[in-house]
Each structure stands twice: as C-alpha cells, then as structure tokens.
Amino acid sequence: MRRHLCERSIEASLFLAALASVAITLGIVGVLAYESWGFFQHVPLSEFLTDSQWTPLFSEAHYGILPLVSGTLVTTVVALLVAVPLGTVTAIYVSEYASLSIRETVKPILELLSAVPTVVFGYFALLFVTPLLQRIWPDLPGFNMLSAGLVIGVMIIPYVSSVSEDAMRAVPMLIREGSYAMGASRFQTALRVVVPSALSGIAAAYVLAISRAIGETMVVAIAAGMQPTLTLNPLEPAATLTAYIVQVSLGDLPHGSLGYQTIFAAGLVLLIITLIFNIAGHFLRKRFHHAF
Amino acid sequence: MPSNPLRERSGIGTGQKQLDRLFALLGLLAMLVSVGALLVLLTGLLMEGGPRLSWAFFTSYPSRFAEQAGILPAWVGTILVMAVTAVTAVPLGIAAAVYLEEYAPKHWLTDLIEINMANLAGVPSIVYGLMALGLFVYQLRLGQSILTAGLTLALLILPIVVMATREAIRAVPKSLREAAFALGATKWQTVQHHVLPSATGGILTGLILALSRAIGESAPLMTIGALSFIAFLPHAPWQPDFPFLSFEWLLDPFTVMPIQMFNWVSRPQEAFHVNAAGAGLVLMVMTLGMNGLAIYLRARYRKRIQW
Numbered sequence: 001m002r003r004h005l006c007e008r009s010i011e012a013s014l015f016l017a018a019l020a021s022v023a024i025t026l027g028i029v030g031v032l033a034y035e036s037w038g039f040f041q042h043v044p045l046s047e048f049l050t051d052s053q054w055t056p057l058f059s060e061a062h063y064g065i066l067p068l069v070s071g072t073l074v075t076t077v078v079a080l081l082v083a084v085p086l087g088t089v090t091a092i093y094v095s096e097y098a099s100l101s102i103r104e105t106v107k108p109i110l111e112l113l114s115a116v117p118t119v120v121f122g123y124f125a126l127l128f129v130t131p132l133l134q135r136i137w138p139d140l141p142g143f144n145m146l147s148a149g150l151v152i153g154v155m156i157i158p159y160v161s162s163v164s165e166d167a168m169r170a171v172p173m174l175i176r177e178g179s180y181a182m183g184a185s186r187f188q189t190a191l192r193v194v195v196p197s198a199l200s201g202i203a204a205a206y207v208l209a210i211s212r213a214i215g216e217t218m219v220v221a222i223a224a225g226m227q228p229t230l231t232l233n234p235l236e237p238a239a240t241l242t243a244y245i246v247q248v249s250l251g252d253l254p255h256g257s258l259g260y261q262t263i264f265a266a267g268l269v270l271l272i273i274t275l276i277f278n279i280a281g282h283f284l285r286k287r288f289h290h291a292f
Numbered sequence: 293m294p295s296n297p298l299r300e301r302s303g304i305g306t307g308q309k310q311l312d313r314l315f316a317l318l319g320l321l322a323m324l325v326s327v328g329a330l331l332v333l334l335t336g337l338l339m340e341g342g343p344r345l346s347w348a349f350f351t352s353y354p355s356r357f358a359e360q361a362g363i364l365p366a367w368v369g370t371i372l373v374m375a376v377t378a379v380t381a382v383p384l385g386i387a388a389a390v391y392l393e394e395y396a397p398k399h400w401l402t403d404l405i406e407i408n409m410a411n412l413a414g415v416p417s418i419v420y421g422l423m424a425l426g427l428f429v430y431q432l433r434l435g436q437s438i439l440t441a442g443l444t445l446a447l448l449i450l451p452i453v454v455m456a457t458r459e460a461i462r463a464v465p466k467s468l469r470e471a472a473f474a475l476g477a478t479k480w481q482t483v484q485h486h487v488l489p490s491a492t493g494g495i496l497t498g499l500i501l502a503l504s505r506a507i508g509e510s511a512p513l514m515t516i517g518a519l520s521f522i523a524f525l526p527h528a529p530w531q532p533d534f535p536f537l538s539f540e541w542l543l544d545p546f547t548v549m550p551i552q553m554f555n556w557v558s559r560p561q562e563a564f565h566v567n568a569a570g571a572g573l574v575l576m577v578m579t580l581g582m583n584g585l586a587i588y589l590r591a592r593y594r595k596r597i598q599w
Contacts, residue, residue: 003478010480011395017387018396021409021454024447028419031426086322093319106323108587113330115501115583117508119550120333120572123557127565128336154329161326187312208414215416217511218550222557242418242511249421249515255430263515267422271415278414282407 032271035264042258048265054228054244056262063262065269067228071145071238072273075220078149078234079156079213084206086153087160091202094161095168096190107162114158122222125151130223143225143237151223152216156209163208167201167288168194201288207281211274217242241270337576341569349570353523354552358563363571365522366552369438370507370578372526372541373548376442377449377506382499384446385453386488392454393461394483413451420448421512429516436517438526439542444512449502456498460491493593497586504582508575510550522547549575 040048043063051064090110094103129147134140171194179189195202225237226247239247245263253260352362396402424444434440464487472482488495510518526544549571556568 007478007480011391014387014391014395017384018391018402018405020384020388021405021412021450024412024423024450025408027427028415028423031423032419035426086325089319089322090326093316093323097316097319098323106327109327109330111587112580112583113326115504115508115579116330116333117510117550117572117575117579119508119510119553119557120337120576123553123568123572124333124336126557128332154325157326157329185308185312187315188308190315211414211416215418217416217418218554221511222554242416245418245422246511246514249425249517264422264426267419271419274414274416274419275411278411281414282410 028271032264032268035261036268038256039258039261039265043265052230054239057248057259064230065241065266067230068239068241068244068266069269070230070232071220071224071228071240071243072214072270074145074232074234074238075149075152075216075224075240076210076213078146079152079216080206080210082150082153083156083160083209083213087157087205087209088164088202090157090161091165091168091205092190092195095165096186096194110158110161114155114162116155118155118216118218119222121151121155122219125219125223137235140235141225141237143223143227144235145220145224145238146234148220148222148224149234152213152219155216155219156212159209159212160205163205164198164202167198167205170201170288171197198288200284204281204284204288207277207284211277211281214277215242215270215274217246221246241266245270334576337569337573340566341571341573344566344570345573354555358561358567361556361564361567363549363552363574365525366547366549366571367574368525369522369546370548372438372529373441373445373513373546374503374507376439376542377445378499378503380443380446381449381453381502385450385502386457386495388450389454389457389461390483390488393458394479394487409451409454413455416511417448417509418511418515420444421515423447424512424516435543436545437543438546440516441513441518441546441548444516445506445509448509448512449506452502452505453498456502457491457495460494460498461487463494464490493589497590497593500582500586500589504579504586507582508550508579510548510554513548513551514554518547518551549578 048063048065050066051062052066053062053064054067055062090106094106098106125147126143129151130140130142130144133144133147140146175193175197176189179193184192220240221243224240224243226239226243227237228239228244229236231238244266248259248263349362350367351364352360353364354366355361392402392405396405421444424440424447428434428440428443429436434443468486468490469482472486477485522545526546527538527540529538529541553568553571553575556564556571559565
C-alpha cells in the first residue's frame with residue numbers, strides 16, 4: 001500500500017513537471033496579452049496596422065507597426081535567399097552524394113555553426129560583412145539590412161540543411177534503387193525521386209528557418225541600425241520588431257508607461273507571426289512522417 | 293574501344309553524367325560555404341581579439357578606457373546565471389521527459405503538452421525575455437537579478453532539454469523494461485534503476501548542448517535589463533560562518549559574456565571592437581568547447597552501447 005502511494009506521488013510530480021511547459025505558454029501569452037491590452041487602450045488597432053510611422057518615443061508619436069514589419073520582412077527574405085539554396089544543396093549533397101566519412105565530418109561542423117552565439121554573428125555582420133559590401137557599393141550605410149540578412153542567412157543554413165537532410169534520408173532506399181534500376185543518374189534520382197518524396201519534410205525545414213530568421217535579434221540589433229523605416233530596400237538601415245524591443249530595453253522606460261507597453265505589442269505581433277510558421281511547420285512535418 | 297553496351301542501354305548519357313558531376317561539385321561548394329563561415333568566424337576573432345587576451349583581461353572590470361577594460365564581471369555572471377539555469381532546467385526537463393515517455397497515457401492533455409512543447413521550441417528567445425520582464429521582474433519582484441536571468445534561460449532551454457531527454461529514453465530498448473517488470477519492479481524503480489542509467493549518455497549530451505545554447509543567449513537578458521557596465525562582483529556564494537553558503541548573489545544585478553560583447557561592439561571606437569573580439573573569442577571557446585564535448589560524448593556512447 002505504501003509502495004503504491006509512493007508510486008502515485010512520483011507520477012503526480014512528474015506530471016506537474018510536464019505541465020510546466022503549459023504554464024510557460026500561459027505565462028508568455030498572459031503577459032503579452034495583458035500589456036498589449038493596456039497599449040491598445042491608447043492606440044486604436046486601425047492606427048497600429050495602417051500608420052506608416054513608428055515613433056512611439058517622439059513627442060509627436062506615431063504607432064504604426066508597418067515599418068517594423070517591413071524591416072523584419074526584408075532581413076528575413078535576404079536571409080532565405082542565402083539559406084534556402086545553400087542549405088538545400090548541402091542537404092542533397094550530404095544525403096545523396098557524400099561518402100560516410102564526409103557526412104560524419106560535415107554534420108558536426110554544421111552543428112557547431114548553429115551553436116555559435118548570435119552576438120558573434122552580429123559582430124561579423126557589422127565589422128566584416130558591411131565593410132566588404134561597401135567595397136561593392138561605396139555609399140552603403142554602415143548600418144544596413146543587407147549585411148544583417150546575409151549573415152542571418154549563413155546562420156540558419158544548418159537549420160535548413162539538417163531538417164531537410166533528415167527528411168531525404170528517411171526516403172526508403174528501395175525507391176532510390178527503383179530509380180537507379182530505371183537507369184537514372186544520381187542527380188536525376190535526387191532531383192526527381194528523393195526531393196519530391198521528401199518535399200513536405202523539406203518544406204517544414206524552410207518554414208522553421210523562416211521562423212528562426214524572423215525571431216533573430218542580436219544580428220539585426222547590431223548591424224541593421226535601429227531606425228524604424230518603412231522601406232523594402234535592403235541597402236538601407238531599418239529596425240525590425242526584435243531590434244526595436246532591444247532598443248527600448250537598452251533605455252530606461254518606466255514600468256507601466258505607454259512606451260513600455262509598445263515592446264509588448266511588438267512582441268505580440270512577433271509571437272503571432274512566428275506561431276503561424278511554427279504551426280505550419282509542425283503540420284508539414286507530421287504529414288511527412290505519415291507518408292513513410 | 294568498344295562501347296560498353298550496358299552503359300549505353302542504361303541511359304546515363306555523357307550529358308547526364310556531366311550534370312551529375314557538376315552537381316556533386318556544386319554540393320561540395322555549398323557545403324564549403326558553411327565550413328568556411330565557421331573558419332572565418334574563428335580566425336577573424338582570433339586575429340582581432342587573440343592578442344587582447346591576457347591575465348588582466350580576465351581579471352579586470354569594464355572601463356571607459358578600452359585598454360584597461362576586462363571581462364571579470366561578465367564571466368563570473370555567466371557562470372552564476374548558468375548555475376541557476378542548470379539547477380532549474382535539468383530536473384524539471386528530465387522529469388517532464390520521463391513523464392511523457394514512460395507514464396503519459398494517450399489523451400487530449402498529453403497531446404496538448406506535446407504540441408505545446410514543439411511550439412515553445414520555436415518561440416523567439418526575445419519573447420521569453422518579455423515574459424520574464426512582465427512576470428519575474430515586475431509581478432514576482434525578483435528584480436533585474438541573476439535569479440531572474442537564470443530562470444528565464446531555464447524556461448528557454450526547457451523544450452530542448454525535454455526533447456533531448458525523450459530521445460535518449462526512447463533509445464532504451466523495451467526488453468530492458470520488460471525484464472525489470474518481470475522481476476517485480478515498480479514503474480518508478482524501473483525508470484530509476486534501469487531506464488535513466490541506460491539513457492545517461494544521451495541525456496548528458498542533450499544537457500550540454502542546451503546549456504551551451506543558454507550561454508550564448510543575450511536577447512532575452514537584454515529585455516530584463518541586464519546591465520552592460522558592471523564594475524563590481526556579485527556577493528560571494530560562500531561565507532565564513534555557518535551555514536557557509538550564501539544566496540545573496542541571487543538577487544544581485546549582473547552582466548554576462550554576450551551582453552558585454554554587445555556593449556563593446558555597439559561602441560564606435562575601434563579599441564572597443566578589439567575588446568569585443570576578445571570577449572567573442574572567449575565566448576566561442578566556451579560554446580564550441582561544450583558542443584565539441586557533446587559530440588565526443590555522443591560518439592563514445594554510441595560506440596560503447598550496442599543493444
């Protein structure tokens with residue numbers, strides 16, 4: 001009897017630990033919703049979504065989220081233009097071409113690349129990549145979205161390549177052998193048989209990488225400048241949702257003020273955008289697992 | 293030379309073969325971009341910041357004068373914050389993973405926990421910082437302290453710890469559990485004496501990776517107001533009289549390595565950029581060292597344990 005009681009109490013405490021993750025989610029949603037609620041008491045939603053200026057700390061305050069969203073959009077698109085082709089080709093190479101020894105060396109290196117602290121990537125974007133780009137475009141400003149985007153792109157290559165490689169390796173060998181038996185080359189097999197079979201898994205990799213790029217903070221805070229500007233030109237400096245939050249955090253805004261609440265409104269928008277991508281990625285992955 | 297009839301009939305023409313080779317080359321190049329990026333990062337930091345590393349750099353406080361500035365509060369802060377993070381995230385994460393793998397019945401609540409865990413892993417780190425600012429700093433009044441920072445990072449890496457632990461537990465074969473049950477062991481006895489010890493290697497690897505991720509994180513700590521200019525150390529975690537341990541440091545303000553580096557990068561003066569490179573180099577050695585250790589451990593355990 002005592003033994004049974006002991007077992008039950010252990011199970012109960014383990015269950016509570018598992019429930020902690022739900023508590024974290026409730027905490028995140030609760031805090032963001034509560035502070036944003038205070039924000040939207042002062043700023044109408046229509047202004048928030050349509051105003052083309054974001055100057056909450058100026059005397060003539062504007063609360064349009066679009067400049068921050070455009071900054072996030074531009075850096076993310078630049079990052080994807082780097083990470084998707086490089087990551088996919090790397091994944092195909094490692095999964096379909098590379099010998100065992102190459103695979104066993106490359107995978108840990110990619111892992112190490114994804115472990116580099118983001119602030120280090122920010123340092124490089126500002127002090128290495130931007131000066132390099134300025135040789136091509138001499139009037140490129142010291143802070144710009146292009147170098148931040150490029151560096152984020154390199155940073156998320158491991159996410160793209162590892163998830164899509166897993167997807168490709170999960171494609172059964174039989175299917176490949178069928179293709180080889182029909183006389184297809186490795187390239188044809190990879191492109192017309194393996195990639196289409198692994199498509200939803202590869203798509204999941206892209207979607208997760210997008211969400212990663214949108215949420216990236218330090219690189220843009222360091223290298224892209226912190227001036228909210230409504231522009232789609234990557235050669236200009238601009239602030240992203242994340243960079244704005246950092247900028248405000250660096251200052252000293254009183255708790256409860258409207259300026260303090262703006263970072264939670266920006267955070268809520270960020271959370272909603274990434275959540276959409278994460279859920280999409282989740283379902284794509286699930287679909288892929290069902291396929292095999 | 294007679295042409296090979298097999299090859300001709302097989303349909304791999306010279307064009308296709310060239311395409312095949314071309315793609316192999318392309319793949320190799322794409323792969324080299326990542327490898328090259330890592331090399332550039334390392335050599336760049338080494339060349340810029342390497343000469344800056346000295347005993348004084350590790351034992352000095354930050355300063356207005358770049359040449360006298362050091363990273364003492366930063367590395368001490370990193371170690372203390374990591375201690376709080378590890379103490380919180382490790383037991384919580386392993387317990388949650390054990391529940392989900394060994395106990396959880398299949399119903400809506402456990403499904404919810406699963407989906408939730410997957411989504412938490414994708415939440416941007418800065419959002420955790422906002423949550424910590426609202427909840428820990430202002431609601432629970434923990435202040436902008438080491439405790440707040442450690443808890444924030446613990447929550448951030450919890451999904452990683454849980455996922456890694458689950459994977460390690462899943463790799464333990466069913467027969468081991470069945471054997472324990474057959475000898476009359478209870479569920480918890482089985483988990484405690486057989487499943488967890490067998491999964492130790494995998495769990496350890498996951499924990500090291502998760503902590504190395506936490507060491508490099510700076511965004512969530514900036515939102516809770518980590519100071520970048522700290523010219524003092526937190527209270528010592530020990531004291532001369534009984535009970536010899538002191539927990540005053542938990543509520544001290546702090547800075548950590550990545551935030552110190554950020555502070556130096558964002559200054560315009562060249563000399564501070566050199567300091568930033570020095571701090572970055574130390575940070576890289578920490579995280580890459582931990583990752584290397586994890587990779588090594590994983591390879592070792594994989595070799596040793598054959599089910």
